Amino acid sequence: MSVKNVENVARDEALRPGLDDRLAQPSPARRPPDVLVRTGTRALGPVLLLLVWTAGSATGLIPHDVLAPPGEVLSTAQRLLSSGDLQQHLLISLRRAVLGLALGVAAGVGLALLAGLSRVGESLIDANMQMLRSMPILALVPLAIIWFGIGEEIKVVLVALGVTFPMYLNTHAAIRGVDRKYVDLAATVGLGRLALIRRVVLPGSLPGFFTGLRFAVAIAWLVLVVSEQINASSGIGFLMTQARSLSQTDVIVVGLIVYALLGLTSDTIVRFFERRALSWRSTLTSH
Amino acid sequence: MAVHADLPLTDPATSPSPPSPPPSPSAPPDPRGRRRWGRAAAAPAVDRDHVVDAAGVSRSFDGRGVLHDIDLQIRRGEFVALLGRSGSGKSTLLRILARLDRDFEGSLQAPERPSVVFQDSRLLPWARVLENVNLGVEDRAARERGEQALADVGLAGHAGAWPKTLSGGEAQRVALARALAREPELLLLDEPFGALDALTRIKMHRLLRSLCAKHTPAVLLVTHDVDEALLLADRILVLTESRISFDLQVPLPELGRRQADDFPALRTRLLTELGVEDDDH
Numbered sequence: 001m002s003v004k005n006v007e008n009v010a011r012d013e014a015l016r017p018g019l020d021d022r023l024a025q026p027s028p029a030r031r032p033p034d035v036l037v038r039t040g041t042r043a044l045g046p047v048l049l050l051l052v053w054t055a056g057s058a059t060g061l062i063p064h065d066v067l068a069p070p071g072e073v074l075s076t077a078q079r080l081l082s083s084g085d086l087q088q089h090l091l092i093s094l095r096r097a098v099l100g101l102a103l104g105v106a107a108g109v110g111l112a113l114l115a116g117l118s119r120v121g122e123s124l125i126d127a128n129m130q131m132l133r134s135m136p137i138l139a140l141v142p143l144a145i146i147w148f149g150i151g152e153e154i155k156v157v158l159v160a161l162g163v164t165f166p167m168y169l170n171t172h173a174a175i176r177g178v179d180r181k182y183v184d185l186a187a188t189v190g191l192g193r194l195a196l197i198r199r200v201v202l203p204g205s206l207p208g209f210f211t212g213l214r215f216a217v218a219i220a221w222l223v224l225v226v227s228e229q230i231n232a233s234s235g236i237g238f239l240m241t242q243a244r245s246l247s248q249t250d251v252i253v254v255g256l257i258v259y260a261l262l263g264l265t266s267d268t269i270v271r272f273f274e275r276r277a278l279s280w281r282s283t284l285t286s287h
Numbered sequence: 288m289a290v291h292a293d294l295p296l297t298d299p300a301t302s303p304s305p306p307s308p309p310p311s312p313s314a315p316p317d318p319r320g321r322r323r324w325g326r327a328a329a330a331p332a333v334d335r336d337h338v339v340d341a342a343g344v345s346r347s348f349d350g351r352g353v354l355h356d357i358d359l360q361i362r363r364g365e366f367v368a369l370l371g372r373s374g375s376g377k378s379t380l381l382r383i384l385a386r387l388d389r390d391f392e393g394s395l396q397a398p399e400r401p402s403v404v405f406q407d408s409r410l411l412p413w414a415r416v417l418e419n420v421n422l423g424v425e426d427r428a429a430r431e432r433g434e435q436a437l438a439d440v441g442l443a444g445h446a447g448a449w450p451k452t453l454s455g456g457e458a459q460r461v462a463l464a465r466a467l468a469r470e471p472e473l474l475l476l477d478e479p480f481g482a483l484d485a486l487t488r489i490k491m492h493r494l495l496r497s498l499c500a501k502h503t504p505a506v507l508l509v510t511h512d513v514d515e516a517l518l519l520a521d522r523i524l525v526l527t528e529s530r531i532s533f534d535l536q537v538p539l540p541e542l543g544r545r546q547a548d549d550f551p552a553l554r555t556r557l558l559t560e561l562g563v564e565d566d567d568h
Contacts, residue, residue: 181409184387188403189423189465199422203413280413280449 068250076250077257085239090258093224093235096152097262100159101220105213107160108167115168116175116205117197129168137162137219138226150231155224162223166215174208175201207281210274217266225259336362337396338473338505339384344393346379353379354391355529361473366499366506368516371526372561377509380526381477384507401473402466402504406481408458410450410465417446420465429468436468437461439498456487460494467502474504480515492518513557518544525560533560 050070056062057069068076080086111129114121140161148154178201186196228237236255243251275282339361346354353376361367371377382388383395385403410419421433437443440460450458459479466474476495480488496519499506510516516523517537525533535557539547558564 181405181407182411185403185405185409185411186423187387188385188400189469190400191423195423199414200411203411206413278413280451282451 065247065249068248068253072250073253073257076248077254080251080254086254086258089234089236089239093228093237094262096155096228096235097159097220097224097266100156100224101163101216103156103160104163104216104220105167108164108212108216109171109209111164112168112171112175116172117201126172129165129172133165133169137165137223141227141230145231155227155232155235158227159220159223162219163216166219167209167212170208170212170215171205174205174211177208178204206277210270210278214267214270214274217270218263221259221263221266338363338365338398339507340396341384342394344380344383344391344395346376346383346388346391352529354383357393357531359524359531361505361507363472363505364503366508366519366521368508368510368520368523369526370510370513370516370523370557370561372511375526376529377526378477381475381507381509384473385475398472400469400471401475402469402471403475403477404459404462404466404479406478408450408453408455408462410453410458410461412450414450415446416442416448416450416453416461419450419461420468422465424469432470433464433468436464439467439501440464440494455483456491459483459491463495463498467498467504470502471504474499474502474506476506476508476510478510479508481510481512488515495519511561513554513561514545516557517550517553523557525557527560527562533557 053062053067054070057064057067062069077086111125115125115129116122137158140158144154144158148157182200182204183196186200191199224235225237228235229241232238232241236258240252240255243249243255337360339359341357341359344354344357344359345352357380359380369377369380379388381403383391384397385401386397386399387403410416411422414422417433417437420437421430424430424433434443434446437446440463442457442460442464445453445457445461450461453461459482462479480491483491492515508516508519517539520537523533523535523537524531525535527533535553537553538549539553544550
């Protein structure tokens with residue numbers, strides 16, 4: 001009797017709630033034609049802006065020393081690319097950003113773990129971090145120059161500092177926010193402290209970690225832009241500062257576009273990893 | 288093998304015992320006539336018959352008494368339902384037995400690690416179904432038991448699925464598999480079907496009965512559903528105003544309980560005990 005009953009329950013699919021059905025039906029807003037129309041409408045604004053820029057430059061309404069025309073920006077970009085200058089400075093900027101990001105993420109997550117998992121760590125670290133977070137990171141520049149000079153270190157250190165705070169705040173909040181009921185469950189199945197951290201606390205705080213990472217990446221570029229324009233002899237920021245003294249608005253615009261592309265690309269990369277690591281949150285990825 | 292808490296045993300002479308059959312050294316007949324071979328060997332030397340032996344258990348929160356002087360004994364393989372209105376302290380008692388709450392007075396002898404099924408399935412959303420069933424289980428033979436348990440609840444095909452893709456009933460079946468794969472001596476169920484719809488609940492009752500027949504754990508089912516208690520339990524306790532006010536050996540056949548002549552009368556009796564008028568009769 002028992003075996004039969006078990007099978008009956010197993011085969012009964014009619015009792016499943018409508019969640020799957022609802023998800024299987026495409027909602028009206030997501031049908032392909034609408035997507036095309038919406039993308040087209042959204043592209044209209046930027047296209048118009050580009051037209052206004054072109055027209056303004058051509059008619060002389062936008063003087064050359066205020067903003068170079070689009071065509072000239074394009075040819076300058078080609079020139080900088082073929083000479084290899086752009087790539088050289090880009091690599092230097094990238095290296096600073098990646099190094100600072102890595103250091104900052106490690107520091108932020110490390111501190112968040114210490115503060116989130118132990119009472120002593122909480123009282124030693126959290127109050128300090130909550131106090132320091134209210135300070136704009138760029139206000140540290142004068143002090144940082146005295147401490148680190150104007151070489152490579154200061155750029156990496158400033159980026160790392162800027163990254164540490166969003167990483168710490170988001171990861172720490174996520175660790176603290178892991179549902180108490182899962183800790184109860186872990187106790188009933190006999191998970192030890194390390195297993196609790198590995199199986200429950202860390203995966204449970206991963207969403208917060210990624211939220212922090214996306215903030216961190218944006219802040220890394222922001223801090224880098226500023227620190228490269230204050231005192232540098234290389235990097236995209238230096239390229240732009242140098243262009244400013246020669247009133248080369250075309251080079252400045254190329255620098256802006258490169259920064260925008262860097263920001264966009266890095267955010268896309270983080271989102272890709274976020275989607276993969278948090279695939280359990282989506283109901284459509286498995287089954 | 289049972290791991291028992293290092294807590295003092297009460298003197299049987301001074302502790303009032305509930306009206307259950309007296310413990311006997313030989314294996315007693317199972318209330319459901321189930322064979323429980325191979326279990327006696329694993330029984331602790333202290334008490335062969337009782338998986339749970341609580342005496343004088345009291346618990347208060349900030350001076351407010353929630354449980355008062357509870358005596359509770361659960362026999363090996365016995366299915367006990369604990370009825371009570373909301374806030375009667377039944378979940379507190381379950382948490383004490385589950386070793387999730389150790390701030391109580393009195394003595395408790397119970398397995399150190401009973402299996403618990405909560406009202407929510409409490410599956411880790413970031414672990415796949417089979418990983419949830421085997422959470423905390425490391426050795427390979429035990430992990431194979433997890434696969435078997437998943438098959439027993441009819442979800443072998445969902446081993447690799449994420450919990451979020453399951454329906455409420457499926458998730459609760461996984462929680463049952465997680466509890467039973469550990470072959471617990473004591474299974475604690477905290478209103479496990481409370482969040483399910485009526486049809487799914489009927490299926491779950493049937494499944495739980497067949498699983499208990501297979502694994503023969505002692506069961507404490509906390510519920511406020513009188514019908515559920517009458518359909519499943521060998522014995523029903525009612526918790527009123529922080530004391531056990533009623534202890535009933537269910538005199539119903541193993542199967543077809545709802546059709547039994549005594550069912551309506553027992554139902555009315557229990558509802559009265561819970562302070563509810565039964566309008567149907």
